[in-house]
Amino acid sequence: MLLGDQVPDxxxxxxxxxxxxxxxxKDVWCLIMSHPGVFTPVCTTELAYMVKEIKQFTDRNVxxxxxxxxxxxxxxxWVKDINAFNKExxxxxxxxxxxxxxxxxxGAKLDMIRPADKSQPGLALTARHALLIGPDKKLKCYFVYPATSGRNMDEILRAIDTVQLTHRTGLSSEVNWKPCKRIIVPASLPPEKVQEFVKNRKVVDLPSHQNYLQFGELKN
Known part of the structure; x- marks a missing residue:
């Protein structure tokens, strides 16, 4: 699947x-986290984190x-092990x-593994995906990690914030953006959207003399 594709039911x-x-x-956001198998150490730490930090996701309507x-x-x-790791x-x-x-x-339907490989032993290790699905059931963002690398959940949460920001306002986020920092105002954004969501807009003076790089502050 590519970004913007309909995620199959x-x-x-x-x-x-x-x-x-x-x-x-239903009509909210969804994050699907895939794992190669149960009783895997990296995945156990991730799932335990998601339990402890569930409010981070529910607050984002995910x-x-x-x-x-x-x-x-x-x-x-495996659920017992995950709870035990959290001392629950x-x-x-x-x-x-x-x-x-x-x-x-x-996993094959969601392109986490190739359909031709789904019956092959060992290849499930490639299935370390995080898929962010929008209320319209389309793929909005995805990450792929190797089996040995724990996912950066702070980055996944940050990415959710940026995708939801664009979904709500049409604005964009710059490098290393975090909430409450300045935002990028696309030159193509309709004036009424700019007026609704942006304050203190500034255009960066560039050698090209093109006004494509604009910043502002998010209202409210």
Whole structure:
């Protein structure tokens, strides 16, 4: 899938029962985090983080889903380990579902692995994706990590903020942007949008004498 593509709907078994993607998302945002398998150390730390920091996602109107290429029974056991790592009650459910994709059908449908490779042992290690899906069910942003590199969750949250900013206002974000910093005002942004969302707009004087680099402050 490429950015802007419609994410295909699917039905899957999870630790919380049967899930249909579109029904689960409804009209909010969704982040799907894929993992090669259960009982993997890097992924355990990531899923534990997502439990502890769930409010960071709910405050952004983002629902979470995790998926790995193992059985539902193994996922239920993995939940206990994730809770134990967080020093929590091992019997409590996670605040998001874990999809059991032992056939790798969903992983192939979401382009986490190549369809021709889904039955090949070992290749699931390539499935370390984070897919941000918009309320319109289209792919808005994605990350791909190797099996040994823990995902930078601060960067994923920052990326969510930038994508949602553009979705809401039409504005853009500069290098290393964080909320409350100046924003880029695209020259193509309609004047009414500029007036609604931007204050203190300034055009950068460049050697090309083209007024494409404009900054401002976000109102409110």
């Amino acid at each position: 699917f039905t899957a078994e999870t630790t919380e029962g049967t899930l249909q993607l579109y029904d689960y998302i 629902k979470l889903i995790a998926i790995s290429f193992d059985t539902k029974e193994k996922h239920i056991q 009650d091992t019997s409590k459910p996670l605040p998001y579902p874990l999809i059991a994709d032992s056939t790798r059908d969903i």
